[in-house]
Amino acid sequence: MTQNTPVSPRPVHGVSHRVQSAAQLRANGVSAAQTATHCLPGGPWQQLLPGVYLLHPAPPTNDDRVRGALLYAGRPPAGARRTVPVGSGAGYGEAMVTGLAALALYGFTSAPPVIALHRIDVLVPRTRRLRSTRFVQVTRTAALPLPQRRVGVPLAPVERALADAVASLTDAPTVRRILTEAVRGGYCEPASVVTELNTAKLLGRPHVVDAVDALFVEGRAVAEGRLYETVRSHGLPEPLWNVELSLPGGGFLGGVDAYWPEQAVALELGTRSPLEEQFAFTAEREQLERLGVTVVRVTPKRLRESVAQLSVVLRTALMAAEDREPAAYVVVLPR
Template identity: 30%
Template sequence: MTNGPAVAAVKRLEELGVPRRTIWRRCEPGGVWRRLLPGVVLLGNGEPTEEQRIEASLLLAREGSVLTGVPALRRYGLRNLPDIDDVHVLVPAERAITSTGFVHIERTRRLPAPLSRAGVPTAPVPRAVIDAARRTSDSDSVVAMMAEAVQERHCLPHALAVEIDERSRFDGRLLRALVPILGGAHSVAEADAWRLWKRSGLPEFQWNVKVFDAAGRFVAKPDGWCDEVGFAWEVDSRGYHAKGDHFRATLARNARYAAAGIVVLQTLPSRLRTEPDAVLHELRAAFHSAQRRPRPDVHLG
């Protein structure tokens, strides 16, 4: 599972004939081995890699343990993850073991059926997301992680809702973070926009849907879309949309909106929090502007 020095349980080394006094002597300061966790050593003296830390944690937790949380999500390729450095491992509720060093041990009666990721028993994405979210105080980090898991098709929003209900039924914070994702938001900024729309009193908006003109040509995939009047809301960050190819793509998108007769409101993500009342006024005004002209001949794909 790892490159470089192996990770081994002390008990296993003794079974192979290495005396315990030899093991501890090699783990002394300046020695050729390194003690990582109680009863687990690195057969080298460098800093352990993340893979070696994971292997050591699972050796400590013993057979039947499951990797979860942030290190599990990294194995699925997720990037928008909370800043949690320890290795989160699930073990059966009856197992007498506690957290130590860099490993966070969680005893549970709901041990998930693991998936093998590069040889490591790993919790399914919905469980790993909620396990990480429960240990994360920053709500934006929780929303970003949930949004990426859904947007990259690692899981459905409903699976996260089920996991919250079964594992964290009293944590309203996680439910509040998930609600915009269930509504179709794909990012923290879109979740802010979704919440602002909920305050607006405007008709139903859809999120991240594809819009086509009368000839069936693709127009855009707006962040927010009111199909009743053919109105688009784009939450455009200055850093992303103002440079190079992104700037050209944004101009081309806006030209397609204009050609299709679609009213579009562009909002900087930061203003959703710094000037919510002003943005709310602009949103309502843009909607009423769209409402006053005939609905353009466009449809959703």
């Protein structure tokens, strides 16, 4: 056999994926020497990453690179006993894909496809002593989130993936696009994204601050659209939209997103930042309720996930107006 003649590998029984770790190959009866032989120039296998092998000679696909990155980052520390059974989904440990690669796997159109990325970010526990290598960027965290699975691939939650992606980006338009898509696509709410960005200490970056402003604008537009649809699809009376309420003498009471003047019921969308929500809404609500106005607060998450329940709450509040004392007269002006 000449040097360039491909080596014919032994059939590997029990292997259901063409990317395997060294530990998985050993468990299936392939010795380290056999693996090294198969990976010789002209051979049928190739080493994708340290301790991770591609059981074909063609360039790695998206799936190959993602699985390889997880096998590399999820392998047990040196000297640790293996507790995860060998199989197509084994070997990932606590590792999960994050950053732009995770967003691409979630289906974000604003994120480059995985195959176009120069790196795949993988999240692991802080205690792991693992180096970034080739196309794998290892990110350690003290508080590992609960992964979401897409086609068997563990992904960091969208908010965490967004924060890790933003941490690696300096291009303001790209940051703005991915944050906007996260809200517009219904992946998460603005407040939860801002909380994650704040935890990652990214809110001090000017291009991130600008993108967060746009994020809340987008979140409000999406929530308003859902609110309009809820009112109309459930046969609720049409309110006055986006108005300001004040006392006849001119004392400002606050702005509301919907107001039913005959029933004195106001609705406010919780689309402001967490601090604004904590202080401003409480003060406005107390003022209005002292005047006999019923205030319903709706979060974007509730509006997205519990539309039927919200319609019942609103209908109940409108019907209960008949049994209440008449509210004080308030002036209604466009906002």
